[in-house]
Amino acid sequence: MSEAQGCGAPAGGAAVPATAAGEAIIEGHVRRAGTPLSVGYARLLNDGGEFVAEVPLGQDGGFRFFAAPGSWTVRVLVPGGASADQTVTAGYGQRAALEVSV
Amino acid sequence: MSRSDVLVDADWVEAHLDDPGVVLVEVDEDTSAYDKGHIRNAVKLDWKKDLQDPVRRDFVDRRGFEQLLSERGISNDDTVVLYGGNNNWFAAYAYWYFKLYGHRSVKLLDGGRKKWELESREMVTAVPERARTSYQATVQDSSLRAMRDEVIAAIGKQNLVDVRSPDEFTGKLLAPAHLPQEQAQRAGHIPTAKNVPWSKAANDDGTFKTDDDLRTLYQGDAGLDFGKDTIAYCRIGERSAHTWFVLHELLGLPRVKNYDGSWTEYGSLVGVPIELGEAR
Numbered sequence: 097m098s099e100a101q102g103c104g105a106p107a108g109g110a111a112v113p114a115t116a117a118g119e120a121i122i123e124g125h126v127r128r129a130g131t132p133l134s135v136g137y138a139r140l141l142n143d144g145g146e147f148v149a150e151v152p153l154g155q156d157g158g159f160r161f162f163a164a165p166g167s168w169t170v171r172v173l174v175p176g177g178a179s180a181d182q183t184v185t186a187g188y189g190q191r192a193a194l195e196v197s198v
Numbered sequence: 199m200s201r202s203d204v205l206v207d208a209d210w211v212e213a214h215l216d217d218p219g220v221v222l223v224e225v226d227e228d229t230s231a232y233d234k235g236h237i238r239n240a241v242k243l244d245w246k247k248d249l250q251d252p253v254r255r256d257f258v259d260r261r262g263f264e265q266l267l268s269e270r271g272i273s274n275d276d277t278v279v280l281y282g283g284n285n286n287w288f289a290a291y292a293y294w295y296f297k298l299y300g301h302r303s304v305k306l307l308d309g310g311r312k313k314w315e316l317e318s319r320e321m322v323t324a325v326p327e328r329a330r331t332s333y334q335a336t337v338q339d340s341s342l343r344a345m346r347d348e349v350i351a352a353i354g355k356q357n358l359v360d361v362r363s364p365d366e367f368t369g370k371l372l373a374p375a376h377l378p379q380e381q382a383q384r385a386g387h388i389p390t391a392k393n394v395p396w397s398k399a400a401n402d403d404g405t406f407k408t409d410d411d412l413r414t415l416y417q418g419d420a421g422l423d424f425g426k427d428t429i430a431y432c433r434i435g436e437r438s439a440h441t442w443f444v445l446h447e448l449l450g451l452p453r454v455k456n457y458d459g460s461w462t463e464y465g466s467l468v469g470v471p472i473e474l475g476e477a478r
Contacts, residue, residue: 152312
């Protein structure tokens, strides 16, 4: 990355370019009845259930995290309060893709 | 100072967003968020372009802050209500700036943009027009900001609160998990720091926990000595502004500083002590 980023969310959830080498990527899309949800948040929890990161969903309902090898949980917050937890395993150089329906 | 002096809820904002003496200000890292929709009458601050020095690593100086607020049409007598994404991280960071430069009346919208969105409240794209003002800032209040030498001197003596996630604290990750992990600096934490992730101070919807819960979290669970001075840090200083807000503004601790150099500075210093793994 050429410029320092903050701790906050990258623009538009999954819009950050993903350079997979050396990264353990967890990404996915959130849909309601097949339609992408662009208003909502994806939250990453570690294997102890602790909050690690949160990003707003992109226009296509997408999100992406750069994690480390191990087991992680993704929780989605959307208007109406619906949330869904999914557990995923990440590894360096791998891309774990999730489809979340709410 | 009480919670109602520094925090307002969404109903309050809806009731006051047309008041002439109230200015809503959205601050996001994702600066396109405002353009897609914001609370009516809110103006925008860009945490990087507006609040950082464009050349050296520091934030906007007194004159720059005066020019910024004058150009946005904010006057010294206005009540400024800040909100933003990411559970108000950058709004809390901007709040800290307003306090550093002596603004009298500044508040956070509890829950920030996220709660507003999740409650499906009104968002607009119209940008308000505000007449230019002549804003006057005070000299930066150094009692709110920690620099690296005093952080090193505070090891083992003051409360050091590392508000990053447990995986950043122990050295498993170098950055938050939504950012690429390629930073070159060392991983770990400042010796004797307690790890109290900022997220423990917030509910899922981004609102702050109750004062009693917050006191239990920092004093009971983490073992902070509230009689000592406290320095909070994270990676670049905005998550720790969130914790600074909790400790200084909500709980009323008198001597709390935010170390905005944070881990990106400390983890790159030559020769300073670093601890890996769990807190000792």
